Amino acid sequence: MYEKVLTILSELKPAVDFQTAEHLFASGVLDSFDIIMLISELRDAFDVMFAPQDLTPEQFDSVDSIVAMITAKKAN
Numbered sequence: 001m002y003e004k005v006l007t008i009l010s011e012l013k014p015a016v017d018f019q020t021a022e023h024l025f026a027s028g029v030l031d032s033f034d035i036i037m038l039i040s041e042l043r044d045a046f047d048v049m050f051a052p053q054d055l056t057p058e059q060f061d062s063v064d065s066i067v068a069m070i071t072a073k074k075a076n
Contacts, residue, residue: 001046002067012037013029022061024060025057025060039055046074
């Protein structure tokens with residue numbers, strides 16, 4: 001799952017090293033448009049739905065936080 005999320009992010013923003021990047025939203029690596037695109041890709045890749053309360057900067061802070069969010073959604 002980690003590798004797939006990393007691939008999706010890398011396709012979205014090829015110039016960013018997402019393996020080491022943190023605070024993706026707060027630092028401006030990802031903006032609100034990027035998050036919308038990312039959610040669409042994640043939904044398709046992992047067959048998960050996102051609720052408005054899921055869309056917090058903390059959920060998109062790093063690859064690890066995105067993977068944790070998807071893992072939690074798939075467990076429910």
